[in-house]
Amino acid sequence: MLRILRHRVALQRGKRFCSGEGSSSSKGSLPGASDNKSSQRGPVTFASLALMGVLGSGLLFYYNIEKEKKAERVASEVISVGKPDLGGPWSLVDQDGIPRTDASYKGSFTLVYFGFTFCPDICPSELVKVGNLMDELEKRKRFVRPIFISVDPSRDSVGQLKHYSQDFHKDIVYLTGTKEQVSKVTRAYRVYFSKANENVNDDEDYLVDHSIVLYLVSPTGEFLDFFTQKSLVKDIVARIEKHQIAFEKTAKPKQ
Secondary structure (H helix, E strand, C coil): CHHHHHHHHHHHHHHHHHHCCCCHHHHHCHHHHHHHHHHHCCCCCHHHHHHHHHHHHHHHHHHHHHHHHHHHHHHHHCCCCCCCCCCCCCEEEECCCCEEEHHHHCCCCEEEEEECCCCCCHHHHHHHHHHHHHHHHHHCCCCCEEEEEECCCCCCCHHHHHHHHCCCCCCCEEEECCHHHHHHHHHHCCCCEEECCCCCCCCCCCCEEECCEEEEECCCCCEEEEEECCCCHHHHHHHHHHHHHHHHHHHCCCC
């Protein structure tokens, strides 16, 4: 009986040794493993930083999309009441020296732009835009008469306009006049312009600060719409066509 008990005690001790219980050598093998676990449980890793970056980019993209949608909704909810009182009679002269008035263009849709031939970049860009939208309108069998009115009569003579016209669309008409005539037409369209560098004494070397707007006028001389520098050609063409279709419906005689 005593022998059996001793044998069982020996077996129990052997199990504890094999399983590492109470073994100092097993305790010595654990610090490395515990260090790995602690490093894995660290607060910041490259993987977590990458994940945070992806999530942040996704949230920013979503925010921008929602912001644009909200802006579009707000713009679509804006209601315009009435039309600005723009336009009126005027008298000028074109690049060929032929006198022109507002009545000269009655019966046609006109697109009016105010600028000056010594403009370094804005006016050329806008006139190129006018040429592009003229080409697009022609594809749709639509037509307007584009008019360039100088706000710098001191330098924009008939000869200067004639020379300037060679660089842009052939259908654009260029108009100038006396200071009084130009002042009258600009007031009619509420166009802002002034000498940008007032301190420059040279009367031949100066810039003119002016409004950058295209005005759409109906065949009856009524102001219909305006387009800013940021307006795209496709959007301008679509709006002009819309106005023309609406005008055709009202002008069509009832049967």
